[in-house]
Amino acid sequence: MKYDFTAIEKKWQAKWMETKPFAAVTGGEKPKFYALIEFPYPSGQGLHVGHARPYTAMDVVARKKRMEGYNVLFPMGYDAFGLPTENYAIKNHIHPAKVTHDNILNFRSQLQMLSYSFDWDREINTTEPSYYKWTQWIFLQLWKHGLAYKTTMPVNWCTSCKCVLANEEVVDGVCERCGAPVVRKEKSQWMLRITKYAQRLIDDLDDLDFIERVKTQQKNWIGRSTGAEVTFKATTGDDIVVFTTRPDTLFGATYMVLSPEHELVKNWLESGKLHNADDVKAYQAAAASKSDLERTELNKEKTGVCLDGVKGINPVNGKEIPIFISDYVLATYGTGAIMAVPAHDDRDWEFAKKFGCEIIEVVSGGEDVQKAAFTAKDETGILVNSEFLNGLTVKDAIPVITKWLEEKGIGEAKVNYKLRDWVFSRQRYWGEPIPMVYCEKCGWQPLSEDQLPLLLPDVESYEPTDDGESPLSKMTDWVNTTCPCCGGPAKRETDTMPQWAGSSWYFLRYMDPHNDKALASKEALEYWSPVDWYNGGMEHTTLHLLYSRFWHKFLYDIGVVPTKEPYKKRTSHGMILGEGGEKMSKSRGNVVNPNDVVEQYGADTMRTYIMFIGDFEKAAAWSNEAVKGSKRFLDRVWNLAESCSDSDAITPANESAIHKTIKKVTVDIDDLKMNTAIAAMMTLVNTFSANGCSKGDIRALLLLLSPFAPHMVEELWEMKGFAAETGKMACQTDWPQYDESKTVDATVEMAIQINGKLRGTMHAATDLDNDAVIAQAHATEVVQRNLEKLGGKIVKTIVVKNKLVNVIIK
């Protein structure tokens, strides 16, 4: 019989859909295992082969875990709010809900075509009111605990999406999604206080089994730095608080810099303290009009204006020093003001050179500070020109000066983070409505929980407005409501939540997806938490992964979830590139559609190939030619299964090969080394072809292969009569065990080296003792010949058990 993959795959997909062998049941005797992959955004393009890589890998892991006796939760859903759907809806005049629905139909059928062993009864969709009810509920809890607040501040505004962006969504000064320039805009925005969790988000990484890249990237992004806040007096009597990581260099502070947006500058302008007010205002205006891109691109040349009429006073020596404004000092970090120490900071040095500021060396050990700043923070620098700090190393001086500042009441130790609060509003339609109401009398009021979900109303037009208001703002019927507090007239918030809201907690919903009393039952949360293994893209490290850790920690703090971290283990996959190693894209015309591959070769080949393609963590180029190799492999398995002998016994000649393969595949799947697991099975098939094989041999191979090629294996399992004995492959719980002693052959081929160079090989009994191995080696023709040739004596022989013998001849 021919391997008719199309018929076989259809047949088993229908059966599995009916009998649901992959349904996860909360509770029971078995140990639980929660495997998670990032749910897709259901775009109009459909499933990408790039999705198939992590999905197949975790499916293989989930299937193996089930066979090993675990109760496995492996769920799937759709992260369906977002701009592409909305933009498509606008362009084609179709409701985004309809677009989403259609796209999900397509995604679901593609996922089912590849037979991922999801529990389909737990499928979720972030745009369903029954789902986003709980997204809104979490927002209300954040509000109640003071972690959500509305404030007016300069935000990142994408000129194309006509929408604000979180800092995490701005990459190189342009919009992460569409690549359009991002400008600063003053807007009133909902914010989430992720900064309150900065320290815990760093600290708790230590106990997690995340790949190192993820940990360092998150730490980097949060950007902790320790130092001190120091209060300088201005000659006007005002306090200027600065943050510095180098309080030891305080005696070298020869000028100060405020950000152009600094509050004091405004005050001084208004009170007429500045003699060059016009210059100052012009500089402020110029800085405000710069986009993020311009600000970063212009970082070669420092600009600024010296404030005429006000000076700062260095608190350690009472010296009056000039104050500048410059956009190299950011309003949003630290206190928005710095003390400048040009001798020991590159940026200050550059600025000082341009504006003729004094450069005073306070740390010796470097080159001439008039020629370059000396920035070393280690023990090489010794303090000078710093009175009571003189002679100390930088490291020792920091605590001394910090204590001194604290005693004098002019400073204190301080930790700062680069992480900013999360800008949580978007001026778009297709997102979760923010369940808040504004009342002139009572201010912002939350909707009561029994009003949830606050449904997204139907609007005439989803077009974003040029004035920066959400399309919802035009829905006056919806906007005008009553205040939950006083009952008077009030208005609803018209901004919606960002794309990242729904995905910040979705893994919890899978645990109990149909619950209408809570986001999930206590019982389900207790049983399934935490996620045991989460695989996803590196691009989500500082977005989704960080956001969801933050939400989870909050939910833990208020007693909703039982663990302080959501994910125990995190791995990451490399991208699938196009045929030539270029990124797949429509414009390059190198996009591979999984449907075409499945049609031509079958889902089992697709799955096997995408696992065989290369190192899971590295990018890999798709190859239409190489797919054939995986198909050939499955064909050979099929042919062997058809032609094997009827014996249930293991063929003696195949026994050690089988045990070696079981060992290799078992270990490799857990390490995501699917490529070498498949290579090992290919080798076993080659062995079977050479030696012939029995039904018993095939049975072992089918068990190992089943997570990769489930349809074909299920068919063969039935054909060979195994199903009649132990039931369907999909329900097997006997992952094959290997016997270590049987992975060893009776004899091994050992390398013979002469003076470290390979000169021949010999067969020796396995585990032979060293003396016997040496004797056998010395007697070989290879050693004798070389002795003669080199005309020396054997001075030493090194034996590496079962591997090689190195004979040193001198």
Next chain:
RNA sequence: GCCGCUGUGGCGAAACAGGCAGACGCAAGGGACUUAAAAUCCCUCGGUGGCAACACCGUACCGGUUCGAUCCCGGUCAGCGGCACCA
């Protein structure tokens, strides 16, 4: 600029913990079967020299440690990723 990762045949890649470099697969070449093609099966396949046995070279480059280095150490170059005026 700073931090991290990577560099192995024509290609994708293997190599436990310092021990036979290139498993497995793709492509290529040769052969069998076939009227022919596809499919399948067999053989070759890092480079140079040699009929061969074999010898020499070879894991980005230069050097070191070692009986022995793709692996460890020092330096250089190239590529990728992240951060980037964060005081």
